[in-house]
Amino acid sequence: MAVVNMVQALNMALRQEMEKDPSVLVLGEDVGVNGGVFRVTEGLLERFGGERVMDTPLSECGIVGAAIGMAAFGFLPVAEIQFMGFIYGAFDQLASHASRLRARSRGRFSCPLVIRTPYGAGIKAIELHSESTEALFAHIPGLKVVVPSGPASAKGLLTSAIRDPDPVLFLEPARLYRMIKEEVPEGPYTIPIGRARMARKGRGLTIISWGSMLQKTMKAAEGFDADVIDLQSLSPWDEEAVMASVKKTGRAVIVQEAPRTCGFASEIAACLAEEAIAYLRAPVMRVAAYDVVMPLARLEDFYMPGIGTIRKTIEEALKY
Amino acid sequence: MAVVNMVQALNMALRQEMEKDPSVLVLGEDVGVNGGVFRVTEGLLERFGGERVMDTPLSECGIVGAAIGMAAFGFLPVAEIQFMGFIYGAFDQLASHASRLRARSRGRFSCPLVIRTPYGAGIKAIELHSESTEALFAHIPGLKVVVPSGPASAKGLLTSAIRDPDPVLFLEPARLYRMIKEEVPEGPYTIPIGRARMARKGRGLTIISWGSMLQKTMKAAEGFDADVIDLQSLSPWDEEAVMASVKKTGRAVIVQEAPRTCGFASEIAACLAEEAIAYLRAPVMRVAAYDVVMPLARLEDFYMPGIGTIRKTIEEALKY
Amino acid sequence: MAEKTIATFEVRRLEILDEEGNADKALMPSLTGDDIRGIYEKMLLSRAFDERALRLQREGRLGTYASIRGQEAAQAASAFAAEKSDWIFPSFRETGVQITVGYPIFMLFQYWSGDERGMKCPDDLSVFPICISVSTHLPHAVGAAIAMKLKKQKKAAIVYFGDGATSKGDFHEAFNMAGVFKAPVVFICQNNQWAISVPLSRQTAARTLAQKALAYGFPGIQVDGNDVFAVYRAASEALHKARDGEGPSFIECQTYRISDHTTADDSSRYRPAREVEYWRAKDPIKRLKTYMEKEGLLTEDYQRQLEEKNESALDEAFRKMEEIGPPPPSEMFARTFKEPTRREDIEMRSFVDGGG
């Protein structure tokens, strides 16, 4: 076990998978010589050379599009989009191609590709560097969406994503890159995609979160008798774990960083309203950002759901 | 009053707004000489000339991007994206720019632009011509999303969209373009954006739908004592109307054409689970397409939610 | 200190076979009589398929179809230049390419009737599924080509698209990446002068499409797209260069879409019959046929036999498609992911319990 932060954990996963399987490639803007603007790909170019670690032009559509071609041709590309706010140039490639190649070719071709991208607020960045738009991608059949919440889950989930036979969007909470350090196994390991992690056990309430909000959620949950579920995967997501917990506790609070309307929390709440309503003792409550254009750095702390709001919502849910 | 289909009603709205306000422009692929592949812009070029009705290159990003510039410069552009499946090339322009220009410039510039696009299945089209991905756009703060369900609402809503000071994505259910004829006022009129229409009144159940599914929903609702709500706008949407109805009936069925996960129905269900749970006598049920890559024409009837499924779901809800 | 010229460029056009069926011997590519017959046969079969598809569509037995009439030379001759090991990335108007490389015809019927099983490329071919969203498949070809290069294989990717496609960002990003990575890819534009109702002059202010390659640092050439020999020669040279590590090329085939855009279109709304007539006279099949007759490569007998063979091949292919029948609804639940998710399982069960 090594005590590492998320950047290091991700780097370990990439390095180990590249060691293990020569078909794993890394490509993107500044991923080579510079080691990535967050240093997630640091040292890979030196270790694996320019044919496996490709600095690309500034070309999100080209990066993802070319990665699709490489994936169809037998490679396992891990493409980096420098910030999630710049993924939209590749949206068509993801929605119309990566996610559909297997279906369209009836399995003759497939698209085992990973798109890594940092997301989320809290790093006082300039505009478009801080949004959380995971729900957009979870609505695309054929695309998997995975979001780690700490170094250990980051390494295990990225390893799974690379080995997954289908395209995976892998969202890295930028605020947590260097914030949390934890023990992470030295060797390769996987965490199954589509399965949640019970981050804490309790009886009176279920709190569901993922990625960037998990750490705040854990803090907010202190002192409450609550299950805290770290979803880990949004598509597919672990409905069974969530249902089992809510049926047990009768109360659900869902915490997301994205604006409320049509966020991923809505999907969870909808499933609960459909399948667990008889067990619900309180309204299903969502903690989310406001439905406004995200402000710049000086207001981001007001915009992001905070520990205070989460606690208040928990207390509210417990009133029922 | 004239009895017209939706194509004609949309054409009337465009023509009347162009007559009224010289700053209204139309642009897109094949909108000029050809009058649009569905003929919605037919006759506009002849009437208003090539400066106000612009055939553009095959360039979704360019079309929407240029329309943003025109809108900022004082025009009211109505851009056509030939099919919703091709809007992703313009996704970045919509998500990063159209929706944010007012906020980003603190109101110095605005973006009073309309993007019209046909959507939805049931026309036996080739791939990528039949999806319903409205939920993606409803998650973008700063963008309005409007979906008419028939000729009369199409005309009134499009008129409102053109006059709206903010960007509006206007989704036209292709299957209904020529299917429904109804009486439509000859002169210009508006239907407020953000307000639902009570399509039918009842007491035992609330059925919520919009756009392409409304007509099927109305058929399915026959014989049931149900409120049928035609949302008309998805962003902003009429939470008040939905809440009032569900609090009255205690039961909700939501019908969407899109795949279930993270569709717009999930947002409605989540709000009900949050704000109306005490009134709910039955689970909130969603009728939706499957979470799979949409099949080609020969299977589309199996994929689209049908009247039978809606009826069965209604019966299910009424069992509680 | 000066205003000086720092780079000069020229764009060339290749023509070998004229409208009277005379070939420029000096430029003639090395093709045997059998090769020429081979191309001719594919062109003829492509046209026969096209006519059949249009007829079946009119009869309501096929879905919307995009005719290739007039573009047979650009398609067959370029595809003929490809090796079996090259990878092909078609748009929706490449039936002639698919037929030339031996894509099963009954599967083309399946596809155009709305049955995705038609897009499952047989294992011995490397033809990507048809791309409907204009120009978005170009990056895939570049990625595949980079992959070939990484594997040090002597292969190339060939990607087909129209004049309208040159306006899209995907075109640009793909061309640019191809240039930067010196990817073994051949970009073939079938400039058929129209993108539905939008004429080339509305698509670009550039004099030629070929010159667009200059922006990416690799060669572009214009060829008479109705001239099999020019197309073959340009494609073959470009493919060899690609396989030899000399990077990408761009070929603009100047041709014409004789039919409507698709069976859902009515081109008389936007273009003059005169223009269509002008291009009909340049028919690529007629032109090659005249050449072959002059060269003694074609007899009436051979022609008749070919026509008969094509008709019966089409009959048989369509019959096969009909025999196979429509796809079972379960097809819908296969292949979204390699392993169905739990949600898909639930939905499939609910479907079996009576969905739709």
Add this chain to the structure above:
Amino acid sequence: MAEKTIATFEVRRLEILDEEGNADKALMPSLTGDDIRGIYEKMLLSRAFDERALRLQREGRLGTYASIRGQEAAQAASAFAAEKSDWIFPSFRETGVQITVGYPIFMLFQYWSGDERGMKCPDDLSVFPICISVSTHLPHAVGAAIAMKLKKQKKAAIVYFGDGATSKGDFHEAFNMAGVFKAPVVFICQNNQWAISVPLSRQTAARTLAQKALAYGFPGIQVDGNDVFAVYRAASEALHKARDGEGPSFIECQTYRISDHTTADDSSRYRPAREVEYWRAKDPIKRLKTYMEKEGLLTEDYQRQLEEKNESALDEAFRKMEEIGPPPPSEMFARTFKEPTRREDIEMRSFVDGGG
């Protein structure tokens, strides 16, 4: 039948002021001594702002900032060529442009400190908000330019971007639309050789960026971007052409980013100090200063006064920003739509009740 040249092109480079401060009289644009002093003053103020911003950022009093050091000529001289009625579309590295056209400096401080109120362009200027997503603002400039043309106004749009931006689809679609609609837009690329750590050679295989205009049927020129006169002349000619209805132009300014990409970057990781030194010697301010000294346009007094004036203007602007203070959280709820929606109202109330 032939292989013939159907088009030829050349790319030119303009240089007027050399590194020793000598100007080529024959090519010299018509600028008065006051004009030249005007440009010089803007360059000096831009650099002073830049140095101040870097210092403030290090002290934690400003957010991430993108330095323009080395690019002052390309920015100030081109912006100086613009009329007040022209519209300007900057990227994130155009502080020199904003300063040249008179954008209030305290607002630039606001913006770079993370306060969106800094992007509310004063009513008497037409400067679009900074575009962060590379190259995505180019279509806006084209749309605005088309609008100017429709209104028959003698105006132009000027849009700034970097070398990296030329790889994006938005660049392509904007250039193409500009060509097709003959839009009065001037595209100015500040080719500073790097896109973060990616050198130009990884960005494109083209010899020059200027030649990219050939793909769109309008002129492109390369200028020495550290040469105020070459930049001014090219920009001014392009703007006049645009306003006169002669369509778009593209100007590649060859320059260099002397500093790190932003304050979050460490360029020593990826580029040799030698290269930076080489370009430092080409400093655009030093070069103009030498010229002005030779021409008697600059005295030590004038220089000292300018420097003092700049320092106090910066002091004052920063003080003003601090006095105004951080944006109130209510700013967050303004301006998503013209009229707040019901949902926004609810959320604003819940915020007032204690959000965050």
